[in-house]
Amino acid sequence: MIKxxxxxxLAILIFGLAAPFVFxxxxxxxxxxxxxxxxxxxWNVQGGEMGYNTFGNILFYGLGMYLCAxxxxxMFFPLGEWTEGGGEKTFVHTPAQFFQGFAFGLAxxxxxxxxxxxxxxxSILGLRGHYFAICTLGLGVAAGExxxxxxxxxxxxxxxxxxxxxxxxxxxxxxxxxxxxxIVLIFTFLAVKAIYSTRFKLVLNAIRDNxxxxxxxxxxxxxYKIIGWMISAFFCGLAGGIMGGLVGxxxxxxxxxxxxxxxxxxxxxxxxxxxxxxWGPVIGATLFxxxxxxxxxxxxxxxxVALGVLIVVIVIYFPEGIMGWLREKYPERFxxxxxxxDRKAQVTLK
Amino acid sequence: xxxxxxxxxxxxxxxxxxxxxxxxALQWGVMNIINIAQGDLVILGGYxxxxxxxxxxxPAWGVIVSPIIMYFVGVVIYKLVxxxxxxxxxxxxxxxxxxxxILFMQLMNFAFGADVVLANSGYGTTMxxxxxxxxxxxxxxxxxxxxxxxxxxxxxxxxxKLGRAIRATAQNARAAKILGxxxxxxxxxxxxxxxxxxxxxxxxxxITFTIHPYMGLPYTIRSFMIVIVAGLGNLPGVAMSGMGLxxxxxxxxxxxxxxxxxxxxxxxxxxxxxxRRFKLSRKREYLK
Numbered sequence: 001m002i003k004x005x006x007x008x009x010l011a012i013l014i015f016g017l018a019a020p021f022v023f024x025x026x027x028x029x030x031x032x033x034x035x036x037x038x039x040x041x042x043w044n045v046q047g048g049e050m051g052y053n054t055f056g057n058i059l060f061y062g063l064g065m066y067l068c069a070x071x072x073x074x075m076f077f078p079l080g081e082w083t084e085g086g087g088e089k090t091f092v093h094t095p096a097q098f099f100q101g102f103a104f105g106l107a108x109x110x111x112x113x114x115x116x117x118x119x120x121x122x123s124i125l126g127l128r129g130h131y132f133a134i135c136t137l138g139l140g141v142a143a144g145e146x147x148x149x150x151x152x153x154x155x156x157x158x159x160x161x162x163x164x165x166x167x168x169x170x171x172x173x174x175x176x177x178x179x180x181x182x183i184v185l186i187f188t189f190l191a192v193k194a195i196y197s198t199r200f201k202l203v204l205n206a207i208r209d210n211x212x213x214x215x216x217x218x219x220x221x222x223x224y225k226i227i228g229w230m231i232s233a234f235f236c237g238l239a240g241g242i243m244g245g246l247v248g249x250x251x252x253x254x255x256x257x258x259x260x261x262x263x264x265x266x267x268x269x270x271x272x273x274x275x276x277x278x279w280g281p282v283i284g285a286t287l288f289x290x291x292x293x294x295x296x297x298x299x300x301x302x303x304x305v306a307l308g309v310l311i312v313v314i315v316i317y318f319p320e321g322i323m324g325w326l327r328e329k330y331p332e333r334f335x336x337x338x339x340x341x342d343r344k345a346q347v348t349l350k
Numbered sequence: 351x352x353x354x355x356x357x358x359x360x361x362x363x364x365x366x367x368x369x370x371x372x373x374x375a376l377q378w379g380v381m382n383i384i385n386i387a388q389g390d391l392v393i394l395g396g397y398x399x400x401x402x403x404x405x406x407x408x409p410a411w412g413v414i415v416s417p418i419i420m421y422f423v424g425v426v427i428y429k430l431v432x433x434x435x436x437x438x439x440x441x442x443x444x445x446x447x448x449x450x451x452i453l454f455m456q457l458m459n460f461a462f463g464a465d466v467v468l469a470n471s472g473y474g475t476t477m478x479x480x481x482x483x484x485x486x487x488x489x490x491x492x493x494x495x496x497x498x499x500x501x502x503x504x505x506x507x508x509x510x511k512l513g514r515a516i517r518a519t520a521q522n523a524r525a526a527k528i529l530g531x532x533x534x535x536x537x538x539x540x541x542x543x544x545x546x547x548x549x550x551x552x553x554x555x556x557i558t559f560t561i562h563p564y565m566g567l568p569y570t571i572r573s574f575m576i577v578i579v580a581g582l583g584n585l586p587g588v589a590m591s592g593m594g595l596x597x598x599x600x601x602x603x604x605x606x607x608x609x610x611x612x613x614x615x616x617x618x619x620x621x622x623x624x625x626r627r628f629k630l631s632r633k634r635e636y637l638k
Contacts, residue, residue: 053441124620126627128636130384130440134574138619141567145613260452267445305460308453315446316434 013186020178027174031246033289034181038188038239039262040269040281045192046232047267048275049201050225051208052125056136057236058263059143060117062256064109064237065244066153069161071108072101072245080152095165102245109241110234117233121226128211137259144257159250177246184242188235189282195231196278204228208276260304264311272314274323283322355483356600362489364596366551366558368589369496370569371576372503373547379582380520380540381436386447387427389569390454391545395420395552396561397462400469403556409469412553413495417546424545428538436537451566458563468560492554499550503543504585516540520583568612575619578626 020027039061047053073082077091093101120139127135153159164173195201203224206214215221240256250256257263265288273284296303320328374388385391398419399412431450435443477484507513518526519536527533555561576595580587595618602614630636 053444123624123627126631126636127623130444131578131623131627133441133444134384134571135620135623138571138616138623141571142613142616142620145616146610149607149609149613260455264448264452271445302456302460304452304456308449308451308456311449311452312431312446315442315449316431319438319442 016182016186020175024171024174027178028246029289029293031174031178031181031242033286034178034185035239035243035246036265036269036289037282037285038181038185038235039266040273040285041188041192042232042235042239043266044270044275044277044281045195045204045228048270048277048280049196049204049208050228052225052229053133053267054136055133055259055263055267056139057232057266058140058257058259059136060113060233060236061240061243061262062143062147062252062258063113063116064240065250065256066147066159067112067237068102068105068109068241069159069244069250070153071105072098072162075101075104093162093165098162098165101162106238106241110238113237114230114234117229118226121229122222125222125225125229140257140259140263144253144259147257148252158252161244161248161250163248177242181239181242181246184235184238188238191235193278200224200227205276264307268311268314271319271321274321274325274327277323280321280323287322352604356604357597358483358485359489360597360600361593362485362493362596363599364593365493365496365589366554367572367576367595368592369500369547370551371573371580371588371592372500372585373544373551374573375577375580375582375588376516376547377540377544378577380516381432381537382440383432383436383443384440384447384574385544386444386570387451387454387566388544388548388573389566389571390451390458391420391424391548392552392555392569393561393563393566394423394454394458395549396556397458397552398549399553399556400462400467400561403469409553409557410491412469412556413550416549416553420549420552421542421546424542425538427545428541432541433534433537451570455563455566462563464563466560466562467556469556486558488558492558495554496551499547500589503547512536512539568615571616571619575615575622579622
């Protein structure tokens with residue numbers, strides 16, 4: 001079993017490293033896929049393992065995006081003049097400045113959302129169930145509306161992130177962002193996998209299954225909930241920072257706090273793959289991205305109609321997701337011991 | 351005098367919000383579903399009135415036509431989607447109605463275009479207090495119609511057979527079933543009535559304010575907020591908190607500027623939820 005896993009990991013690693021050279025035309029798509037997987041995994045920490053279904057992780061994603069770009073610009077040039085319009089033409093980053101700024105920006109984009117999550121966590125995470133879901137939905141939309149009114153980050157006209165510096169190779173931009181997102185993806189996956197092997201995951205599951213009982217057992221649920229949300233926010237911010245550089249243009253409601261697209265995508269991908277599993281979000285995000293890219297152009301303007309239908313269909317007919325379905329079909333593969341008599345008894349009881 | 355203007359505007363606006371919130375409270379109480387598509391139903395109702403206006407019929411008739419059409423839209427939505435999520439986890443219903451919301455948004459965008467429109471009722475304006483306060487007559491008309499519909503519905507829920515069945519189902523669906531209430535029908539009717547109320551509100555909004563395919567979500571959030579402030583089944587509370595929200599919004603508009611109007615509504619939602627959470631946590635309870 002361990003050997004099998006190792007082979008799978010190695011295969012994915014080799015594929016990931018070779019992909020931009022084998023499929024050079026799909027570099028941007030592959031980078032976006034990495035970002036989507038990160039978002040799905042982090043949503044799953046929050047929604048799947050902890051049972052706190054959030055629409056608000058888009059807040060950290062957008063925050064990371066704005067922070068990364070602002071730091072990258074603000075380190076070397078005045079931010080206000082940059083966003084006033086045409087700043088990317090007057091001020092040019094040298095390659096060294098660009099990479100330094102980006103690295104520093106990513107660090108800020110990861111840490112600040114985590115701190116924000118920690119600060120608001122105590123108030124917001126006291127809500128439960130659908131109140132939490134609607135509250136976080138409100139947070140995400142409010143962030144989008146408010147950031148659209150702030151002058152220094154471009155207000156309504158958007159924020160152009162620093163263009164990639166002129167290096168000799170034309171391919172460099174795509175490869176740089178691909179490897180950034182791929183490395184962050186591996187980092188996220190391994191970190192989450194490590195977290196899932198500790199007692200922390202069991203605490204999260206206890207909170208999901210019955211928070212009152214978990215509290216009665218002496219678990220400080222609030223502490224763990226806040227830490228869980230901070231982990232989510234940390235990786236969401238990282239993903240947002242990279243995405244900002246990749247897209248090259250930040251708009252408050254269409255790119256950064258895009259609750260209608262990214263905010264729903266991350267929930268949908270995690271549910272499609274299977275909530276509360278390690279591999280579910282990865283599979284779900286991959287399938288979703290393939291479906292999206294394969295059919296989005298085919299629907300030609302009807303994407304959102306298709307998206308709406310897809311949400312309804314997945315939620316109604318497929319709420320357990322792919323991993324849940326596999327688990328029902330082959331429980332032995334998941335390390336569950338099934339007693340045949342027990343299973344029959346359950347069926348008859350129904 | 352700007353203050354008085356804002357207060358009056360807010361009160362008249364708030365009555366409309368209260369009407370939408372009443373629909374939401376109704377279906378939340380009966381079916382235990384939070385309908386994110388509520389605002390989109392409102393906008394759809396508005397477009398029905400707008401279309402009547404385009405074809406030369408006075409948009410005020412939309413108040414009659416729109417709820418009739420929207421009732422059937424609501425029943426169809428119920429039959430296709432909602433009846434499959436009624437007994438399930440609340441998050442499932444939120445997500446499913448979110449899907450419906452996105453679907454409606456985009457379909458309306460295709461059908462009616464992405465322009466901000468309004469149906470001109472041609473009612474003129476009333477000047478009060480030496481012309482210092484301007485009140486469009488359409489706003490007064492819409493507030494009056496909302497009150498009429500709200501009172502009509504309250505009476506209907508108290509007196510009619512269906513109304514009693516709906517209230518019985520809200521209290522205890524299982525017991526109602528045992529006593530011969532067809533809960534499936536009751537649910538469909540409830541959702542239909544909710545959609546019809548949204549239709550009325552939408553028609554009034556298209557007369558007094560503007561409509562746009564993507565403006566639905568703020569109406570959902572407003573009605574959700576009104577319901578949680580007032581509590582389920584507290585009708586005077588719904589009316590009061592609706593008007594309070596209207597006044598708040600007008601003041602936010604004047605003080606912060608129009609670009610922060612929607613943002614302030616969403617922030618207020620977060621603040622209200624957080625406030626209630628802290629208030630309840632003193633008694634070691636939480637919002638249920």
